[in-house]
Amino acid sequence: MTSARPRNASRTRADILAAARRRFGAEGYERTTLRAVAADVGVDAALVIRYFGSKQNLFAAAADFAIEIPDLSGVDPDEVANILLSRFFAVWEEDETFVALLRAAMTSQLAADTLRQVFAKQIAPKLVTATPDHPVQRAGLTGAFVIGLAMTRYVLVNPPVANLSREELCRWAAPVIRQLLTGPAAP
Amino acid sequence: MAETRPRDAAQTRADILAAARRRFAAEGFERTTLRAIAADVGVDAALVIRYFGSKQDLFATATEFRIDLPDLSGAGPDDIADMLLPRYFAVWEDDHTFLALLRAAMTSRVAADTLNQTLATHVAPTLKGITPDNHMKRIAVTDAFVIGLAATRSVLANPPVANLSREELSRWAGPVFRQLLVGPAPS
Numbered sequence: 001m002t003s004a005r006p007r008n009a010s011r012t013r014a015d016i017l018a019a020a021r022r023r024f025g026a027e028g029y030e031r032t033t034l035r036a037v038a039a040d041v042g043v044d045a046a047l048v049i050r051y052f053g054s055k056q057n058l059f060a061a062a063a064d065f066a067i068e069i070p071d072l073s074g075v076d077p078d079e080v081a082n083i084l085l086s087r088f089f090a091v092w093e094e095d096e097t098f099v100a101l102l103r104a105a106m107t108s109q110l111a112a113d114t115l116r117q118v119f120a121k122q123i124a125p126k127l128v129t130a131t132p133d134h135p136v137q138r139a140g141l142t143g144a145f146v147i148g149l150a151m152t153r154y155v156l157v158n159p160p161v162a163n164l165s166r167e168e169l170c171r172w173a174a175p176v177i178r179q180l181l182t183g184p185a186a187p
Numbered sequence: 188m189a190e191t192r193p194r195d196a197a198q199t200r201a202d203i204l205a206a207a208r209r210r211f212a213a214e215g216f217e218r219t220t221l222r223a224i225a226a227d228v229g230v231d232a233a234l235v236i237r238y239f240g241s242k243q244d245l246f247a248t249a250t251e252f253r254i255d256l257p258d259l260s261g262a263g264p265d266d267i268a269d270m271l272l273p274r275y276f277a278v279w280e281d282d283h284t285f286l287a288l289l290r291a292a293m294t295s296r297v298a299a300d301t302l303n304q305t306l307a308t309h310v311a312p313t314l315k316g317i318t319p320d321n322h323m324k325r326i327a328v329t330d331a332f333v334i335g336l337a338a339t340r341s342v343l344a345n346p347p348v349a350n351l352s353r354e355e356l357s358r359w360a361g362p363v364f365r366q367l368l369v370g371p372a373p374s
Contacts, residue, residue: 149331159307164324171373172373
């Protein structure tokens with residue numbers, strides 16, 4: 001099978017990462033095998049190992065993506081929620097990676113570590129630019145709310161949450177994000 | 188092996204349920220086998236079937252968690268979080284049944300439906316006692332917030348949220364519960 005493919009390493013790497021995201025998303029971390037990922041791409045499992053090392057490393061590479069939240073300092077509090085919610089839909093509905101990471105993180109310690117790192121390195125630093133005080137708590141709680149929305153809407157497909165239109169969800173979620181990030185601090 | 192154990196049916200049932208919760212939590216619904224649960228308890232798989240029926244029946248029994256929300260009618264807006272959160276903490280931090288179900292629900296449709304059903308039958312009716320309008324929308328986003336907090340604290344263990352004391356979390360969550368359940372409907 002390897003021989004049947006053109007030897008284009010960067011293309012193959014990209015194909016492997018795409019296949020890994022689909023597998024991790026559908027089956028979670030533990031049940032995904034390098035062999036299955038390799039078979040999806042039509043390469044040998046040894047090639048996947050050569051490119052990415054272990055399954056852990058492959059998972060980290062597949063989960064490594066930019067969330068691209070803009071700098072929020074000086075942004076009007078009402079606008080902050082809208083910016084974050086539009087990023088939310090982009091990340092969760094147009095890219096299956098994040099759902100994969102969340103599913104996996106709930107069932108695997110290693111994947112949970114990866115998700116915590118994504119939060120600490122990519123998400124929290126952007127969120128804190130909007131906070132007037134208690135940056136760590138505010139960013140953490142906002143992250144928890146967003147995770148809860150994603151989990152109920154895309155993983156559990158809980159009907160009351162999943163049936164909300166984007167607009168309705170935004171209307172009801174915006175005041176919560178606003179309160180958590182920029183509202184009066186807990187007494 | 189069944190014959191080496193004292194024939195105490197109630198104790199055996201309890202042992203099977205405890206083993207089932209551990210297995211479902213660690214391995215999810217799909218990968219857990221009745222044979223493995225039986226082996227954990229030292230009984231035959233046939234006995235598990237005799238007591239509980241199918242794997243799905245066992246799962247439903249093992250993950251049936253009680254959540255006794257207080258009657259909220261007449262509660263002041265500022266008291267809602269203080270009334271609800273201790274009950275939520277009791278479920279998501281002190282009772283491993285809920286976490287088993289939440290984890291299993293990440294990778295199993297059966298488990299996700301069980302969780303959604305529990306929210307609909309045990310949580311929604313109580314919350315509906317105080318929502319002034321848009322009942323299902325308010326309850327949906329509240330459920331998402333609660334599930335996000337539970338997952339972030341107890342499963343993902345994201346430090347900014349996991350490190351909050353129950354009192355601190357209650358203070359931060361108070362305005363969110365208040366807004367979502369009884370605050371002005373967003374325009």
